[in-house]
Amino acid sequence: TILLRRRPSTPGVITLHNIVPFFSQGLQLILLMLFEIYLFLCVLQVNCVTFPLPGEGPEQQLLKPNDWSYCDYFWADKKDPQGGACIPGIEVLIQKQLKGKTLQKEMAEFIHERIKIEEEYAKNLSKLSFSPLAAQEEGTLGEAWTQLKKSLHDEAEVHLKFSNKLHSEVEKPLLAFRGEHFKKDLKKYDHHIADLRKQLASKYAGVEKARKALADRQKDLEVKTHQLDVKAHKHEEDIKKARRKSTQAGDDLMRSLDFYNQTQCKWFEEMVTSSMELEKMEVERIEFIQTHLRQYTTLRHETDMFNQSTVEPVDQLLQSVDPGKDRELWVRENKTGEVRPVDLDI
Amino acid sequence: TILLRRRPSTPGVITLHNIVPFFSQGLQLILLMLFEIYLFLCVLQVNCVTFPLPGEGPEQQLLKPNDWSYCDYFWADKKDPQGGACIPGIEVLIQKQLKGKTLQKEMAEFIHERIKIEEEYAKNLSKLSFSPLAAQEEGTLGEAWTQLKKSLHDEAEVHLKFSNKLHSEVEKPLLAFRGEHFKKDLKKYDHHIADLRKQLASKYAGVEKARKALADRQKDLEVKTHQLDVKAHKHEEDIKKARRKSTQAGDDLMRSLDFYNQTQCKWFEEMVTSSMELEKMEVERIEFIQTHLRQYTTLRHETDMFNQSTVEPVDQLLQSVDPGKDRELWVRENKTGEVRPVDLDI
Numbered sequence: 001t002i003l004l005r006r007r008p009s010t011p012g013v014i015t016l017h018n019i020v021p022f023f024s025q026g027l028q029l030i031l032l033m034l035f036e037i038y039l040f041l042c043v044l045q046v047n048c049v050t051f052p053l054p055g056e057g058p059e060q061q062l063l064k065p066n067d068w069s070y071c072d073y074f075w076a077d078k079k080d081p082q083g084g085a086c087i088p089g090i091e092v093l094i095q096k097q098l099k100g101k102t103l104q105k106e107m108a109e110f111i112h113e114r115i116k117i118e119e120e121y122a123k124n125l126s127k128l129s130f131s132p133l134a135a136q137e138e139g140t141l142g143e144a145w146t147q148l149k150k151s152l153h154d155e156a157e158v159h160l161k162f163s164n165k166l167h168s169e170v171e172k173p174l175l176a177f178r179g180e181h182f183k184k185d186l187k188k189y190d191h192h193i194a195d196l197r198k199q200l201a202s203k204y205a206g207v208e209k210a211r212k213a214l215a216d217r218q219k220d221l222e223v224k225t226h227q228l229d230v231k232a233h234k235h236e237e238d239i240k241k242a243r244r245k246s247t248q249a250g251d252d253l254m255r256s257l258d259f260y261n262q263t264q265c266k267w268f269e270e271m272v273t274s275s276m277e278l279e280k281m282e283v284e285r286i287e288f289i290q291t292h293l294r295q296y297t298t299l300r301h302e303t304d305m306f307n308q309s310t311v312e313p314v315d316q317l318l319q320s321v322d323p324g325k326d327r328e329l330w331v332r333e334n335k336t337g338e339v340r341p342v343d344l345d346i
Numbered sequence: 347t348i349l350l351r352r353r354p355s356t357p358g359v360i361t362l363h364n365i366v367p368f369f370s371q372g373l374q375l376i377l378l379m380l381f382e383i384y385l386f387l388c389v390l391q392v393n394c395v396t397f398p399l400p401g402e403g404p405e406q407q408l409l410k411p412n413d414w415s416y417c418d419y420f421w422a423d424k425k426d427p428q429g430g431a432c433i434p435g436i437e438v439l440i441q442k443q444l445k446g447k448t449l450q451k452e453m454a455e456f457i458h459e460r461i462k463i464e465e466e467y468a469k470n471l472s473k474l475s476f477s478p479l480a481a482q483e484e485g486t487l488g489e490a491w492t493q494l495k496k497s498l499h500d501e502a503e504v505h506l507k508f509s510n511k512l513h514s515e516v517e518k519p520l521l522a523f524r525g526e527h528f529k530k531d532l533k534k535y536d537h538h539i540a541d542l543r544k545q546l547a548s549k550y551a552g553v554e555k556a557r558k559a560l561a562d563r564q565k566d567l568e569v570k571t572h573q574l575d576v577k578a579h580k581h582e583e584d585i586k587k588a589r590r591k592s593t594q595a596g597d598d599l600m601r602s603l604d605f606y607n608q609t610q611c612k613w614f615e616e617m618v619t620s621s622m623e624l625e626k627m628e629v630e631r632i633e634f635i636q637t638h639l640r641q642y643t644t645l646r647h648e649t650d651m652f653n654q655s656t657v658e659p660v661d662q663l664l665q666s667v668d669p670g671k672d673r674e675l676w677v678r679e680n681k682t683g684e685v686r687p688v689d690l691d692i
Contacts (some may be wrong), residue, residue, distance in 0.1 A: 035518045043688060050690040060686055068674040076683025089682040096676065099482070106480035107491065113477065114498070117470040126465040131459065134452035141632050147455070148639060152460070177561070207690065262688045268687060278672065286487050286669040293494060294664050302652045311646045318643065320635045323629040328414040330442065336435040337422025340406055341614060342389065344396040344553065345608045 016228040047077055048197070048204040050264065063272065070275035090193045090271060093278040094186050097309070100285045101178055107289065108174035118163035126156035134192060139326030146319035154310035163301040169295050176286055189274045196267040203260040217246035263272055393423055393432060394543070394550040396610065398564030409618065416621035436539045436617060439624040440532050446631045447524055454520035457512055457642070464509035466675065472502035490663035500656035508649040516642050523634055535620045542613040549606040556599040563592035 025293030043050050052060075062072045110343075129152035137145045221242040227235065356541025390399050398406075408418045475498035485489045567588040573581065 041398040043690065044689075049687050051685050052688050054685075055658075057688060060684075062684065063686075068670070068677045070677070073681035073684050075686055078682045092680055092682060095678070102478045103388065110477060110479040110495070113474050113479075117467065117474065120470070121463065121467045128456070128463065130461050131456060133456040133459075134449045137449050137453075141635060144636070146640060148642070149456070164455075181657070190354050206691075210435045222403070236690075240449075257690060262673050264687055264690070283669040284431050285437065286667065286672060289487060290664055290667045291489070293490060293660075296494065297661050297664065301654065302659075304653045307650045307653075308647065311643045311650075314639075315643050318636055318640050321632065324414070327416075327625065327628065327631060331414045331416070331419050334438055334442070335419035336424045337440060338408065339397050339400075340420050340421055341395050341610055342403060344391075344550075344603060344610070 046310045071272045111171040115163045122156040122159040125152045126219045129153035140321045147317045149313045150308045152309040155323040177296045203263045206256040210256040214249040217249040223247045373404040394547045417618045444467045457511040457517040461509045465507045468502040471498045475499035485675045486667045493663045494660045504608040504652040549609045552602040556602040569590045610675040
């Protein structure tokens with residue numbers, strides 16, 4: 001398990017809680033201003049996600065160095081080239097899986113076309129092997145010829161077997177891999193993370209509101225402290241009241257900041273786990289396709305080998321073709337008479 | 347060179363020439379009768395060809411023993427099963443060659459059909475190899491997939507090469523073997539021998555006529571010799587005259603016998619040479635077809651081997667499919683941002 005995130009210990013930034021008790025109101029105000037300025041110097045919000053400014057903050061190590069892991073490269077949203085809405089990083093990963101599913105289906109389609117070609121070829125070979133052409137050839141030559149014609153039927157069988165295995169061992173698995181629910185499952189990641197992003201946005205709005213409220217309170221306190229032309233005791237009361245309210249506003253800001261950061265943290269963790277699952281999916285997809293394309297080449301090799309064997313019996317019978325034997329055979333059947341004529345004599 | 351024929355030295359048959367001078371007319375007549383009777387006992391005419399009677403005459407050795415040579419088995423005419431005209435032995439041999447020519451043409455036809463099947467198969471494979479299916483697959487998997495598609499085009503090339511070679515090295519030679527003049531050349535044998543058979547028939551008719559004439563003369567002489575009731579001197583004259591005429595008729599018979607035997611001898615020799623040429627033709631035909639069917643199987647073997655090689659590059663690229671590499675490639679191109687979010691802090 002990897003360390004999910006490292007809190008940037010931004011040096012010099014001390015959270016209000018620590019300092020409020022110890023400083024005079026004037027210093028408090030100045031510090032508060034400084035914090036806000038610092039805040040907008042060292043971080044950057046993009047679509048309500050907070051990133052460190054380039055160069056600012058500590059060096060970030062990749063979560064899985066040298067691994068090109070999805071979990072390290074899809075934190076930002078992708079600018080839509082059409083300048084339309086931005087696409088969240090997770091969406092890019094999901095699109096990749098959806099495209100993968102389509103490609104896998106197209107490969108199955110390709111194999112299906114090959115199957116049809118093989119079936120057609122086998123059909124034609126088998127048909128020709130039954131043709132009566134030169135069926136009357138006799139003797140050893142006739143036997144060789146008959147075997148040659150038969151060998152076409154054997155070839156047809158080989159190609160038919162090839163197409164059947166292509167169907168059951170390549171096309172079908174490619175079609176079956178990642179069934180109907182696959183797209184729904186992917187959408188789940190999408191929705192879940194989109195939902196967290198919405199929460200993040202509202203929490204961010206909360207922070208902004210609280211920050212604004214604090215600023216107002218602080219101005220009000222400042223004004224009050226510099227009013228000298230009012231009755232002293234009444235004046236004291238006002239200042240106390242204003243100070244209480246501004247402290248209150250500071251605490252509110254702290255609270256909404258925590259809400260925001262908690263939500264961002266949830267989103268972060270969800271991003272890491274989801275992207276790593278999508279990464280695993282892609283590895284599975286590639287290995288699955290690799291395995292089944294290997295099965296295709298194995299079947300092709302088998303086919304060539306079986307094809308070889310269909311010719312061998314023809315070769316053997318061609319070798320034992322013997323014109324002498326064939327003549328004997330034919331003469332035995334067709335001879336008209338072996339008694340030679342003799343001279344006629346008185 | 348084989349001894350073409352062996353004159354049957356039929357024991358006890360002595361030709362007229364030898365005996366006429368030495369015997370009295372009475373004995374002459376008796377001998378003549380005996381000869382004719384003997385003649386019809388020890389030989390047998392079939393369609394004007396003279397064969398020894400089964401069992402009669404000397405044992406005949408085959409011209410080419412243990413060779414089943416055409417020249418030994420087609421002396422008689424073949425009875426037409428439809429009971430129509432007889433078919434001469436030579437005709438049976440010629441029919442065999444004509445049938446061979448047809449079979450050879452049918453084999454070429456069969457090969458042509460095979461060529462068409464291969465062309466169709468190659469066309470379909472090549473077409474499919476150019477299909478855009480799953481063309482968007484990326485990285486090492488994309489390369490393997492692209493090579494797999496390309497391999498179909500290579501296969502198509504292999505089958506196209508096969509069909510081209512089938513055309514030039516098997517179909518064409520089978521069609522070209524024994525060109526247009528072949529049937530004419532065969533007819534020549536036919537006509538030549540048929541012509542000799544016609545001559546044989548007319549010569550045989552001549553023999554019959556001469557034999558009849560001799561018989562008449564002999565009867566006439568016999569009658570004359572037993573007439574006693576006529577004047578002696580006139581009687582002597584008649585007998586002399588009759589004897590001259592019968593001797594004359596005997597010589598005519600001898601001459602027509604010689605003509606007949608000479609013609610039969612010509613026919614015999616023509617039969618032997620022709621049948622042996624036809625036998626050579628059949629050996630050539632069988633060996634020619636054997637050679638070209640062997641060429642067919644050789645091309646088939648080549649095709650299977652070349653086919654094997656089309657799959658190998660696919661296998662190699664499939665082995666180097668690497669999900670990690672593909673992820674790096676894709677992430678480099680599609681990453682949205684590697685800077686991780688940080689806590690928002692006052």
